Amino acid sequence: MISVMKSGLQTSVQDYPGRIGHMSLGFPPSGPFDSWSFRLANLLVGNPGTAAGIECQFLGPTLRFEAPAVFAVCGADMSAKLDGVPLERWRSLEAKAGQVLEFGAAKTGARTYIAVSGGLDVPVFLGARATFQKASVGGVGGRALKPGDRIAMLPASSDARAGREVRAEARPPLDGVRRWTVDVVAGPHDDWLAPEAIAMFLSSPWKLSGKSDRTGFRLEGPPFAFAAKATDKPPENGSDPSNIIDFGYPIGGINLAGQTPIILVSDALTMGGFICPFTVPTSSFWQLAQSRPGDLYDFNLLSVGDAQTARQRLDALCTVDSLL
C-alpha cells in the first residue's frame, strides 16, 4: 500500500498503452504522456513496461510506503528524496515500510514517473487502469490523487531488486532542453492548407501556450493560409476554412482550430470538426510531455514509414537491454 500525503499537481495513476480500442465510444488512450520514461521506470523494478505507475506533472507528490517496495523514478528532475535524502533518477531503489518519498517542482522537464515493483492495483476500466479525468474513470476514483488516498500494490516480481540502472544512452535526453525538434507526418488534411502555409509551418518556431494540458497542447505562431478545398466546400462543414465535417481525430493530430494549432495528446477528444493538417507520431510524445509552457518546437517532416521506424527504435530502447 502507498499513502498519498501531498497530492502534487494533477498527479495520476497511468498504465501503458492505456485504453486502446474505444475511440468510437469517446475514449482517448490516456496512459503516460512520456511513455519512454514510464516504461523504463517499470523495467527497472522488474515489471513489464505496461504496469500501472504514477505520473507527476510539474509539481510532484509526497507519498509514504506502507509496505517495503522496490521503486524507481524516471523522467523530469523533481528533486526526489527518500526520508529527506536526495535520490537518483533512472535507477531501482528500495524503500522500507514507513519511508516517505517526496518530490518538489520540476527543475528541468515537466513529467516524472514512479514505478513500484508489481505495479499499482487499481480497478481496470475498459481494459486499462489509466486515469481519464474528463470521464472520471480509471486510476483512483477517476481523478487526480488526493491526500489520504491509499493505493494498493500488486505482488512484486521475484525479479525486483535495487541497484539496476538505465544506461545513459537509453534515457530520453530531456534535461535542460527548451527548444525541441519534433517529428511530424503530413496529413490527414495537409491538402487543405496553401503550399506556402505548409512551408511556413515547417520553418517557424512554435511556442507552447500555458493553456495546455493532457487534453491538448496549444501552440502560438504565425497564421495559416488555406487551399481552395478549405474555402470552397458544402455548408455542413462550417464556414471557417479550418472547419470540416466531424471525423475521428488521429492520436497526435495537430488540430487547426480557427488559427490555433492544438496537438491532440494523451487525453484528447477522439472526434471533432477541425482539420488536422499534420500528425505528431507517438514516438515524439515524450518531447511534448517533457516541455514547459514557453518552450519552442521546430517541426521536422517525416514519411509515415520513417515515423513507424522511429517508433520501433524507441520501443527497442524500452527493453531490459537498456538496463545495467
Place this chain on the structure above:
Amino acid sequence: MLVELGNEMSLDVNFRAQGLALAVRQAAVAGVLDAAPCFATVLLHYDSDRIGYDDLQREIARLAETMAAAGPADLPSRLHYIPALYLDPWTRACIEDYAAKIAPRGYDAEGIAATNGLADAADFARVHAATEYWVAAIGSWPGLPFMMALDPRCRLSAPKYNPPRTVTPQGTIGLGGSSTCIYSVESPGGYQIFARTPVPIWSAEGRLRGVGDPMVRLRPGDRVRFLPIDRAEYDWIDEKVKAGAYEGAVVDYHTFSAGKYRTWAKTVAP
C-alpha cells in the same frame, strides 16, 4: 489512417461509414486496434508492427468494395426525447466568460439566427427543436452524440469557435457546421452553444435508467427529439436526476425506413 467516404453530411454516406467500420470489426483485420466511424469517415488505429500502411489500405479498399452499395432499407431506431432549456443562463455565462478572456463575441444563438436568415434567437431555437436528429456517431468525449437534422428545413450551419473554448458545461447543446452535439462531460469545445439539458447522456458509475446501457444513453442509429422546457421544468428534472429517479423517455418500437425517409425529405426540401 483516415478513410474518407464523402464530403457531405447525409444518411447514405453515414450508412457507408458505419457499415465500413462494422465490416472492419467483423473481418477482424490483423493489427487493426480500433475503427471509429463518424459522419462520412472512418478513423483506423492500427499497429504498424502487424500491418503496414499499404497493406491496410488494400484491405480497406477490398472491404469497401464488397460492402453493399446501398445502406439498410429498414432498421430499428430508438427515439429519445431530450428536454432542453434553450437560451439558458449557463451557456450565456460561458459565452460571456469566453468573450471577456479569449476573444470578443456576441451570443451564439443570435449569430446563428442572423447567418441562417432567421428572425432572432427565439426563432432559431424554434427551428432547432423542430426536427428529429439522426445519431450518426458517438465520440469526441465519452458518449457524446454527433447528430444531423433529419428535416431538411431545419438544416442550419454555424462556423466553429476560433479559437475553441477551454470549457463547456456538461449537458450543453451545440451546433458546429451542420452537426448538433450534446457535451457529455465538462470539456473544451468548438461548437456554438445555446441550450442545455439536465439529462445525463454519460454516466461513469453506470447510473442511467430507462436505456439499455447504464453508461451511454445514445448509440449510432438512434434518433433524438429535443423538447423545449422552461427553467422550472429544468430544475425539476435536474432534481430527479440527482436523486437517481430520472427515467429517460425512449421509444423503442420504431422501424426507420431509409427509403421512405429519402422520399419524404425530397418533398419537404426547401
